[in-house]
Amino acid sequence: MSRHEPFTFQANSELLKKGRELGIEIPFMDSAAPLFENTALGSKNLPNRLAVQPMEGFDANNDGSPGELTFRRYKRYAEGGCSLIWFEATSVVSEGCSNPHQMMLHPNNMDSFKQLIEQTRRSAQRAFGSSNEVFLVLQLTHSGRYSRPEGKPLPQVASANLYLDKKPEDVRILTDDELDHLQDTYVGAARLAKDAGFDGVDIKACHGYLVNELLAAVTREKSRYGETFDNRSRFISEVVQKIRDDVSGLHLAVRVSAFDGIPGGFGVSKDNPEHADLTEPMELVRRLIQFGCSLFNITAGNPYQKPHLGRPFDRPLEGVSLPEQHPLEGISSLINMAAEFQKGFPNTPFVGTGYSWLRHFFPNVGAAVLQREEASFIGLGRSSLAYPDATKDLMNTGSMDSSKACITCSRCTELMRHGYESGCVMKDKEIYGKLYKRLAIKGNKNEERHN
Numbered sequence: 001m002s003r004h005e006p007f008t009f010q011a012n013s014e015l016l017k018k019g020r021e022l023g024i025e026i027p028f029m030d031s032a033a034p035l036f037e038n039t040a041l042g043s044k045n046l047p048n049r050l051a052v053q054p055m056e057g058f059d060a061n062n063d064g065s066p067g068e069l070t071f072r073r074y075k076r077y078a079e080g081g082c083s084l085i086w087f088e089a090t091s092v093v094s095e096g097c098s099n100p101h102q103m104m105l106h107p108n109n110m111d112s113f114k115q116l117i118e119q120t121r122r123s124a125q126r127a128f129g130s131s132n133e134v135f136l137v138l139q140l141t142h143s144g145r146y147s148r149p150e151g152k153p154l155p156q157v158a159s160a161n162l163y164l165d166k167k168p169e170d171v172r173i174l175t176d177d178e179l180d181h182l183q184d185t186y187v188g189a190a191r192l193a194k195d196a197g198f199d200g201v202d203i204k205a206c207h208g209y210l211v212n213e214l215l216a217a218v219t220r221e222k223s224r225y226g227e228t229f230d231n232r233s234r235f236i237s238e239v240v241q242k243i244r245d246d247v248s249g250l251h252l253a254v255r256v257s258a259f260d261g262i263p264g265g266f267g268v269s270k271d272n273p274e275h276a277d278l279t280e281p282m283e284l285v286r287r288l289i290q291f292g293c294s295l296f297n298i299t300a301g302n303p304y305q306k307p308h309l310g311r312p313f314d315r316p317l318e319g320v321s322l323p324e325q326h327p328l329e330g331i332s333s334l335i336n337m338a339a340e341f342q343k344g345f346p347n348t349p350f351v352g353t354g355y356s357w358l359r360h361f362f363p364n365v366g367a368a369v370l371q372r373e374e375a376s377f378i379g380l381g382r383s384s385l386a387y388p389d390a391t392k393d394l395m396n397t398g399s400m401d402s403s404k405a406c407i408t409c410s411r412c413t414e415l416m417r418h419g420y421e422s423g424c425v426m427k428d429k430e431i432y433g434k435l436y437k438r439l440a441i442k443g444n445k446n447e448e449r450h451n
């Protein structure tokens with residue numbers, strides 16, 4: 001029987017009791033103080049340990065430059081107070097875009113990214129004083145199997161996967177030459193990101209996209225990029241080293257799915273793909289630190305297959321059944337996974353994820369995780385869309401307004417899956433509630449807007 005339940009907790013004691021019933025220990029403390037300890041990241045002195053997680057908005061202009069809603073979103077984040085803002089998945093090539101309105105950075109639109117960065121830093125300073133610093137990371141990606149540059153699927157995969165590919169012989173596997181060339185494209189994008197004013201870039205290696213899939217490419221034969229761990233980790237290792245050597249002064253980050261949770265995925269136990277085996281992910285991180293990475297963001301799951309592993313929710317996407325797992329079990333396993341890395345590599349900062357389901361209890365849980373030194377930053381994804389001012393409210397009043405919290409209804413993802421601009425349908429109604437209504441009224445939930 002499914003243990004899944006929606007969030008119903010009024011008091012701390014109820015949340016902790018549920019944890020005990022499920023046989024898991026939820027870190028918890030009454031004070032949120034550890035969230036507001038200063039910390040240094042590179043040359044920046046940051047006022048808190050809260051991060052906005054990367055969240056695609058599907059609202060870039062046709063040339064990949066940030067659109068009006070993109071500017072609005074990052075302004076809200078900056079005014080909200082998180083000190084680390086991890087900018088959303090931004091494609092390095094047009095054919096690797098997840099949708100026709102994904103951001104893409106290239107020499108012709110670099111100035112618009114510069115403006116986005118300037119606006120973000122300026123907004124944070126206006127809100128919190130001229131000495132306020134924020135650390136800005138751009139997530140670079142190729143959507144691989146989930147590329148839809150013109151709205152229709154254009155899968156380009158790292159290797160055939162018997163679980164994902166109904167007809168493995170039909171999938172288009174990127175060649176070694178293409179991957180060699182793509183490495184240089186990542187380096188070029190990193191250089192542009194540096195010039196635009198970002199503090200760091202993330203070589204996205206999560207959620208089933210290309211670089212994540214390469215890490216699991218055991219069935220990719222006769223290739224520099226397949227079968228052995230050395231080969232499977234070659235792409236990201238070489239990209240990181242090239243950026244380190246060619247783009248000075250740029251911080252290198254990686255957001256990695258430490259556990260894909262699907263057969264043939266990265267970080268899964270050979271005996272049971274439902275269980276994690278972090279041996280390879282830990283070795284990957286050890287090598288990447290050696291190659292110059294100084295920041296990691298630990299996540300899990302493939303959102304197209306097992307969304308509950310990476311983003312525990314109350315209500316699933318339409319057509320997706322409820323998981324067996326209770327959301328608290330999902331959160332606990334994300335917390336424990338990040339803890340394993342942070343404990344294993346105590347001198348490198350790790351961002352933890354999956355906190356939005358906890359609503360107004362996230363500060364208590366996040367603070368306890370920080371106090372135990374089981375993460376260096378607490379990352380907020382859907383919560384940042386619903387309630388970007390949560391950090392500011394915590395800072396000013398010591399508490400959050402529970403009526404503004406994300407209710408993990410999955411409608412932000414639903415908008416995105418239908419090719420609409422993505423945001424919080426429930427708490428940012430003026431824009432996204434209207435878009436969602438349009439989606440529903442048109443009765444076109446099975447259609448792609450950008451087809």
Ligand SMILES: Cc1cc2nc3c(=O)[nH]c(=O)nc-3n(C[C@H](O)[C@H](O)[C@H](O)COP(=O)(O)O)c2cc1C
Nearest residue numbers: 053054055056088089311354355356380381382412
């Ligand atoms: C609408 C939407 C867009 C997302 N876009 C990205 C993205 O661009 N890059 C990424 O690494 N994760 C992305 N994610 C995952 C989030 O960063 C985060 O890992 C997830 O929502 C779990 O954190 P939360 O519980 O705080 O929401 C996205 C999630 C959602 C719901």
